[in-house]
Each structure stands twice: as C-alpha cells, then as structure tokens.
Amino acid sequence: MKTRDKIILASLDLFNERGERNVTTNHIAAHLAISPGNLYYHFRNKSDIIYEIFLEYEKLVDYYLQIPDDRPLTLDDMMFYLESVFDGLWSYRFFHRDLEFLLDSDERLREDYRGFTGRCLESIDCIFHGLAEGGVIENQPEELRSAMSLNVWLVVTNWMAFLKTAHGNGLSDELSIHMLKQGIYQVLTLELPYLMPEYREAVMTLREKYRPQLPENGEGMRSASRKKLGNF
C-alpha cells in the first residue's frame, strides 16, 4: 500500500480510538514507523489528513443514502438505510466528536460539511417521502416532515456522543458497533407515531431487537443513577 494511503488509514484508526485532539502528527508517524518528514511530504498539515478522511466519509454516506426514484420505499429499505448509516458512523466515529473545532480550523471542511449536512437532510426527507408513498408511514405536511428529518439527523449524529458520556468509566473499548446500533432503537422511536397501523407491530418487533442492553459490568454506575438512566 502507498504511504499516503497508510497515513490516512492509520490516522483514521488513531482518531477513532483516541480522539483527534489526542493524536498528533508525530504519533501518526511513529505508529507507522515512518519519519515526520515523510508524513509531511505527503500531507501539508494535519487538517489535510482530516479533510481527506472526510471526503471518504462523505463518499460512503452519499453512496449509502442513494434513493431509488422508480419505486416507493419499503420497511426493509428503511432498515437497510439505518444499518448502513450507523455502519458509516462507526467507521468514522471520531468525526462527529471534535466536529466544531475541526470546522473552526478548516474553512474548506466547514463549507463541504455544510453541503454534506444539507444532502443528508434532504435524503432523510426523501426517505420519509418514499416510505409514505410505499404506505409504510403516513404522509405528512412538508414542514413537519423536514422538522422530523432534522430530529432524526440530530439523534443519529449524536447518539455516539451520548453513549460515551453516559458510560461511566471512559473505557472506549467497551463501545462497540453493536452498542452504537442501539441508536436505531431511538430513531424507530421517533418514527413510531407516524407508522401506518398495519406496520406498527412489525416495527415494534424490529425495534425490540435494537433495544439497549444493560452494560454487564456491575461496577461503575451507582444504583441510583442506574435507576435514573434506565436501560443505560
């Protein structure tokens, strides 16, 4: 593999694992057993590495969120979208973490990310529209649908952060893609009231599969807090 690609991959891994803020260019170089000079031969600076990673993330999500325009959408479609998006979220999970700082320090990224958000919101909106056409959910006025889409976006993009903060010991090892996908439970919760009656039971059953499990460790969370946090 080319050094340039190795740098991107290693950076992504390290960012995901330790957070962008805790990973320096020297760390990345050391991790790959290459010199800092070598790294800076391939990338002008750290922001450029992050930007490259973002482009890949963007490409992946755009790919996942393609919507067929020749047919309405089914429940299976919807679940596939959810699964895919959470997969993407997991692979690039560092990104939504220090997002604001990243955007603050790279104008190009800020602009692109804004477009990305716009496209995602539009896709979510289209998916709802397609589901309504497919008779899975009720049709809603445009205004309500786009506000709903935005809520879905907020829940999806911030579920990871919630998990990390809600779990006591900062062991990020604990956080698995499996736990991340419990976010699907939350998204389905959002959609429940809009389902057509004949789909309600099916979705409730699906939803149950993503229901958050109690972390198996007895330690860490005091019983009072556990009660308050419910399943988390």
Place this chain on the structure above:
Amino acid sequence: MKTRDKIILASLDLFNERGERNVTTNHIAAHLAISPGNLYYHFRNKSDIIYEIFLEYEKLVDYYLQIPDDRPLTLDDMMFYLESVFDGLWSYRFFHRDLEFLLDSDERLREDYRGFTGRCLESIDCIFHGLAEGGVIENQPEELRSAMSLNVWLVVTNWMAFLKTAHGNGLSDELSIHMLKQGIYQVLTLELPYLMPEYREAVMTLREKYRPQLPENGEGMRSASRKKLGNF
C-alpha cells in the same frame, strides 16, 4: 468581586466565545489582567476551573427542572421548562461542545456528568408524566416515554452544535440565544403526535413562534444547499 469568582466568570465567557480548546489559562489571566501565578493560586489547574463552572451549570439546571409533585403539569409549565433549559444551555454553551474531551480528562467531572444526565432524563420523563396527568399529552407506556425523553435530551443538548455547523461562515457572533431557542421548535415537533387533540392547535401556534428563520445574509450558503437545508 473576589478574584476567584472573576476567574470563573471570565473563563466561562471566554470558553463560550472561543471554545474551551482555544482558551488557555494564560489567556484567562491576561484577560483579567492578573498574573498566571495568581490564577494558579486560586485553581490547581484548568480542569478545576471547568469543574467549578460545571457545578454552577448543574445547580442551575437542577433548579430549573424542579417538578411540583402536588399537581399535574400544564402547557405553560412545559413551555417554561423549555425556555428555562434553553436559557441555561445558552449560558453554558461551551460545555456541550468539547464535552467528550472534558470528560476524558477529568474523572470527577465524568462521574458527576453521568449523574447529571441521569437526573435530567428522569426529569424529562417526569415532565411527560405530569403532562399526561394534566391531560396535555396522551399517556404512554413507560418504555416508550423514556425512549422519548432520551430523544428530547439528544435534540436539546445537540441543537447548538447543529446550528454552529449548519451555518457557513464560522461567525459565532451570529449565533444568538434567539436562534438557540429555535431548538424549541424541534422539541415541540417531537411531542406533536402525542398531544391530546384539544391541545394540538395551541401547540402548533406556539411552535410557529419558534420556527427557524432564514439567516438574513444573502451570502455564504449556495442556493442549492439552502434549498436542501430548508429553513436553515
């Protein structure tokens, strides 16, 4: 005012304005025209300052979220909760920004924040319960209500971040408490389907007041993105 209190206030201001990551202890001292030594006489380190600020934030929100146990809740109560919580969010808006890093680097804060999250979720849940008793919203099974509460928490705590990332030019000056409160629109959107019929119209009217306005600048967002982002 005591130097110690001045440090807390100045730190909060600077954190809110520039982000915790961009504010050093030396900046804080310089801003107050005191020496670094003086600052470190009052606080062992930067984390301690942040922790103090958190305690105030926690106290404020806990105060806002007190719930009367001698009567059911009204629509006015609900709006008051929303207004209050968004006020608090605004005053300590730096906090939910670099949250994960803050929690990573201060175990005490991590533990306390977890408890805080738990109490907030419990309060939201209680509010829904009280509203159901007051006949404002339909009563829902416990499981659904707590999942709903969590969605509300996610939307509330991340609305600010969304605004910052969705707005093109990083001019944080633009972001006002007024814009922040448009988050109330999103929360009301979540609640709409659960309202008792006789409250539906009233809430729709209220909601309209918080409806996001187009940013008045013609520049920055390309028309394509504007279309996609809808009202944002």
Place this chain on the structure above:
DNA sequence: TGGATATTAGAGTATATACTCTAGCTTTGA
C-alpha cells in the same frame, strides 16, 4: 546505464501551553 524524480530519515525549530517558584505586597485580627 545514469540522470532525473520521488520518497524517506531524522535532527531540529519556533511556538504554545500548563504550570511552578520566589519574593513582595496587602489584609486581618489579637
């Protein structure tokens, strides 16, 4: 083959950041 080009090592630098240390000043209260 051999010169040009691409890649790499590794020492080094400018700057920033969190924090320390000492000495001096101010306030308090017996």
Place this chain on the structure above:
DNA sequence: TCAAAGCTAGAGTATATACTCTAATATCCA
C-alpha cells in the same frame, strides 16, 4: 502594632506540537 495569613506579580520551566530542512536513498525511464 505587628506578625501571620492571604493574595499577587512576573519571570521562568518542562513538555508538547505542528511543521521544516537537508541529505540520503530508492525508483523510474530514456
């Protein structure tokens, strides 16, 4: 009144971080 305690200034330090520079090596291709 005066010593103890509290407060403050400001120079200074150890460490980290993003990034540079030069020289050497590998690769390519005419």
